[in-house]
Amino acid sequence: MLRIPTLCALLTLTPLASALELKPLALYQSGYPEGTEIVSVQVSSMRVIVSNSAQGQVDILQLDPAKGLNRIARHSLVAEGMGEITSAIFHPSDDLFAVCIRNSDGLKNGRVEFRAAADGKLLNTVEIGIWPDSLAFSPKGDFVVVANEGEGYVRDGEGFRSDEGSISLIDLRAGVAAAKHSLITLPDLAGVEGATQAEHKRLVERMIDGEELKIPFGTSPEHIEPEYVTFSPDGTRAYVSLQENNAIAVVDVLQGKLDKVFGLGTVRHAADILDDGQYAPTAELFALREPDALAVSADGRYLISADEGDTDPKIAKTKAGLPSGGGRTVSVFDAVSGQLLGDTGSQLDDMAAQAGVYPDARSPNKGSEPEGVVSFDAFGKRLAVATLERADALALIDLDQPAQLKVVQVVGAGEGAGSGKLAPEGLAHVEHNGRHFLVTGLEKSGNVALFELLK
Template sequence: MLRIPALCALFALAPLASALELKPLAVYRSGFSGGTEIVNVQASSMRVIVSNSAEGLVDILKLDPAGDLSRIARHALVEKGTGEITSAIFHPSDDLFAICVRDRDGLKNGRVEFRAAADGALLGSVEIGVWPDSLAFSPTGDFVVVANEGEGYVRDGDGFRSGEGSISLIDLRQGVASATHTLIQLPDLAGVAGTTQSEHKRLLERVIDGEEMKIPFGTSPEHIEPEYVTFSPDGAQAYVSLQENNAIAVVDVLQGKLAKVFGVGTVRHAADIEDDGAYAANGELFALREPDALSVSADGRYLLTADEGDTDPKIAKTKAGLPSGGGRTISVFAADSGELLGDTGGQLDQMAAKAGVYPDGRSPNKGSEPEGVVSFDAFGKRLAVATLERADALALIDLQQPAQPKVLQVVGAGEGAGSGDLAPEGLSHVEHEGRHFLVTGLEKSGNVALFELVE
């Protein structure tokens, strides 16, 4: 365990345009070389759940406000070769957590397991859709929504076949043992404004029978890939990113149905698009946003997207002038209408460069790569924090003017930030007695980093 002041020397900080600052507090080391991907904090107990997809287990940590992360339990839940834990989350108040597990057969249904936090005992299991990738509890814990990505591909004659993407809604109002499941199917997105269309000529990189292949991507349900789930503060809506489809699905939770799907469009901003050993934003990025994580502001008015990207950007180098994949931005939408209000433009990469962690080798392909995002109010301001997977860093963002979000700081997520060896992915925020903590899973290092937002 590393703690301040020794830890502070390991982090590179960008110059601040605000009195607010993300400060490193501690690093938890799992003992594994990687796989610490998804994290979630239960505010009532200050416990952190960390999934390790490679090892088939979850760790339960204690977050000590004094500046420590320590393991209090480890639960081995999925035997290697039988499936994969893709996400884990604490119930908002009860002494249990949920995981989603994808089957080893990429075309078979996955499941959600509800387990006791103390010993990992199975409390209930619900079969859901194909290849689940993310899940979330509603704020009261009455519902769980799962993004079933369905991204597994198999050969089918001269072509390929994939499971259909879908959304699972699990009703827990009668308790875990009596949970009921509704599978929400998604429509063909042909003609839906702002979404990925056939004329974009997208390609996906997928591994089939051990071989990396590039798969043509369309608009039909088998090509819809739900990625991440978040709820509105009142729990009435769930928002699900359809990353490769460049869209957001909105679920009416109480009605148990799809309310709408809206496209998130493209970005144009100055960017470094050349791998030449130095940061220089002298090119123009034209790209589909392709959002990964989502977050809703504390007042429920704004929906934020982390515009990571996934489809093959090499197609953009053709003379057709097609958009590349990944906006390299945090974008702000009106939560009720889906109207775009603003985005961070080239600020994330720019601030990463000032902090000395910009990954220039990724300049032709998604840059710093924003992956996770959380939004919250603190110290009288509306804020967000994002993980920058390829820059090995976190970004602090001021949302006081939603049409002009401002990146205040980029801070390295640990020793060696900027090398690509950390890969912060999952991100969780918790407020405790007026203090604000951020926890992130560093997928490539096997570590978990703890930060505090301070004035």
């Protein structure tokens, strides 16, 4: 059984008192044992789209503060062997949604399908880059940006070959039927300060011919793997996480080109790195951030990253003096310059332990593992909420002082939190009549959880 510190020790871990808290409201059960990964909410209709890649389906839910989450439609989109849904998102205002689908051949282009929300009717298909992993509508719905991860590998003689990661920009200003696609290529990241470099000696785990292998990871475009997309509030910039590369690509949307790439550097903070049945943050973690999801603050000033980590070797096998993978943090950067302003240090794992959900078995490998993140203003505060995939929990974070971030609360995402059987991943925030709701897909349970932020 996992042991946590004594009451006196816990008191030293608790941030300054706050009246804000996340409260569980409802649970939607898909009927499937797993797969409910990505969620998106349309503010105007309070509808939620949920992807289920294993079934090739999306569910449309109605979010009713009084009744919870109720399914109003289920659309089967992808037949077995015809690809995989990797992300789904509602248009900000129109009665349609978009899904990105990767090809069953990992070295061939994927596609974005635009479909009517009411009946799932296909409105248009746009061919994009290879292995798309995430997409986002601009705030007005006039552009879509897709992160094409290019993650697939094949054998090439005695080595392995992957195709280039890229970013797709789809212009919808003339309507969905007249969608125009352009592919944004990415440069070699050698020499980009703060990004993963060859001397870091990182590896990536990839399935090749049914076998999980570890592949040396470099800086060339074939080793660049865009992961997640978010927009600035004014829609002029899109931020794309290059997770394994420990960097962010910034797209000038109106110009249709890459603006810049900036590296994210490393973290140093106390951490538990031993799987020994207790939470004891007595070691120093030195690691690349390697974020998955990103968010932008409501005023557009700050870029927030969920520093999950996605490369090997694990801490025990990382050579002395080299960083491991995964910051176990939420970090805040200046959205224009890319300058680091602050991060949560050890607080996510500290508070997960205090809540009784810290996954000690993951101590040697990325801890609670922050995955999704959203940012919004509520009750006079600038806030973020992050999903902690391995802790089966959500973290509420006060961003008012970016240089001194405070994790206000960690709360389990449902019954069995801390067991590793929920795995909250996708996360969405919606404000309705002055109330703030958070929706998260629990990938390993097949459910979707609804929370409310209360004061």
